[in-house]
Amino acid sequence: MRNITSDWIFPISSKPIKNGLVSVDESGEIIYVGEMDKTTDADLLEKYTGVICPGFVNTHCHLELSHLKERIPEKVGMTDFLFKVMLERERKEAEILSNIKDKEKEMIDNGIVAVVDIVNTDFTFAQKAKKNIYYYTFVEVFGFDPRLAYTRYTEGVELKWKFNEMKIGSGSLTPHATYSLSDDLFKMVMNDLPSPNNYTIHNQESWEEDEFFRTKSGGFTEFYDSLGIKTDHFTATGKSPLQSILRYFNREDKLLLVHNTFTNKEDIEFIKESDIDVWWSFCPKANLYITNKLPDFKIFKSEDDKITIGTDSLASNDTLSILEELKIIRREEKSIDFQNLLKWATLNGAKYLGVDEKFGSIVKGKHPGLNLIEDIDQDPVNLTQSSRVKVLC
Numbered sequence: 501m502r503n504i505t506s507d508w509i510f511p512i513s514s515k516p517i518k519n520g521l522v523s524v525d526e527s528g529e530i531i532y533v534g535e536m537d538k539t540t541d542a543d544l545l546e547k548y549t550g551v552i553c554p555g556f557v558n559t560h561c562h563l564e565l566s567h568l569k570e571r572i573p574e575k576v577g578m579t580d581f582l583f584k585v586m587l588e589r590e591r592k593e594a595e596i597l598s599n600i601k602d603k604e605k606e607m608i609d610n611g612i613v614a615v616v617d618i619v620n621t622d623f624t625f626a627q628k629a630k631k632n633i634y635y636y637t638f639v640e641v642f643g644f645d646p647r648l649a650y651t652r653y654t655e656g657v658e659l660k661w662k663f664n665e666m667k668i669g670s671g672s673l674t675p676h677a678t679y680s681l682s683d684d685l686f687k688m689v690m691n692d693l694p695s696p697n698n699y700t701i702h703n704q705e706s707w708e709e710d711e712f713f714r715t716k717s718g719g720f721t722e723f724y725d726s727l728g729i730k731t732d733h734f735t736a737t738g739k740s741p742l743q744s745i746l747r748y749f750n751r752e753d754k755l756l757l758v759h760n761t762f763t764n765k766e767d768i769e770f771i772k773e774s775d776i777d778v779w780w781s782f783c784p785k786a787n788l789y790i791t792n793k794l795p796d797f798k799i800f801k802s803e804d805d806k807i808t809i810g811t812d813s814l815a816s817n818d819t820l821s822i823l824e825e826l827k828i829i830r831r832e833e834k835s836i837d838f839q840n841l842l843k844w845a846t847l848n849g850a851k852y853l854g855v856d857e858k859f860g861s862i863v864k865g866k867h868p869g870l871n872l873i874e875d876i877d878q879d880p881v882n883l884t885q886s887s888r889v890k891v892l893c
């Protein structure tokens with residue numbers, strides 16, 4: 501058994517403990533967390549400077565795109581980014597697989613214990629079968645041409661079957677983005693499993709997405725035109741993308757909205773009036789990489805128990821690190837409490853996935869992993885731009 505202490509322990513589900521003690525057994529199970537136990541032999545105590553928190557939950561990643569690091573230019577905007585990914589993603593299989601392995605290791609070294617991972621291919625399946633990290637895999641389905649709806653749906657189902665056969669954790673189909681499915685395809689994906697179910701979707705990542713739904717103009721009409729994809733079947737809704745697509749989801753579905761860069765107060769109010777269990781995933785470094793714009797974090801105050809953090813893929817990031825994402829939010833919005841930031845990065849994601857009996861908080865009987873965050877501000881305790889993470893167990 502290991503007895504570990506540091507300046508602060510943040511169990512997340514309870515108040516931070518100054519100079520507290522956490523004891524773990526060889527399997528990583530928490531045996532004790534609380535005030536320093538005076539009977540603990542000082543010689544057997546591991547002492548650290550910094551903050552101890554649970555392992556991080558990454559709620560948005562595309563591990564299969566890891567080979568695209570530094571291949572896509574920054575700040576080119578959403579539609580140019582999508583073009584570039586389409587052009588660059590084909591590589592030799594060996595190169596794709598070795599990058600998947602290396603970047604999973606990077607996530608582990610950065611204290612990530614659970615990942616919501618999006619796939620279009622089976623490239624990550626063999627690595628996931630090693631169970632180094634807990635994965636929830638979403639098979640992402642897209643296709644704006646309604647004539648291709650059934651083909652796209654069955655391709656998704658076949659990939660899901662392959663995934664299920666390998667018994668590598670939970671997984672299901674999910675729609676890719678607000679703007680990338682025909683009405684028919686959206687309905688097929690949503691009818692694939694009985695409700696309630698977990699879903700995730702790229703939401704309001706760019707201004708062009710908003711223009712497309714409100715007035716059927718701008719970057720996405722040009723994008724589809726240039727790909728020869730007809731948009732005749734689509735009519736502008738006059739509403740925001742989020743308000744336009746929420747009708748596809750059933751009551752009590754757990755829907756994780758990713759990015760939310762252009763989400764506004766009215767959208768949040770609209771969601772509150774629906775019965776859909778909406779969660780949020782912020783991926784600020786990818787937002788800076790693609791559109792150079794961040795969500796207005798202040799307007800999400802009421803959503804504090806539903807906010808989670810993702811890294812997105814290395815096509816739009818230089819690292820798979822939840823701590824690096826938190827540093828961007830800390831720099832942008834000083835009013836967010838440190839305990840809340842850590843909750844977004846740990847417990848909230850575990851709750852969205854329904855794995856909070858194991859992950860997300862330092863509680864007796866759980867196996868959450870323990871991260872040490874070094875180089876912090878002490879009074880009040882918070883991240884600095886040079887904070888780093890070290891995995892303790």
Ligand SMILES: [Zn+2]
Pocket residue numbers: 560561562618702758812813
């Ligand atoms: Zn994504």
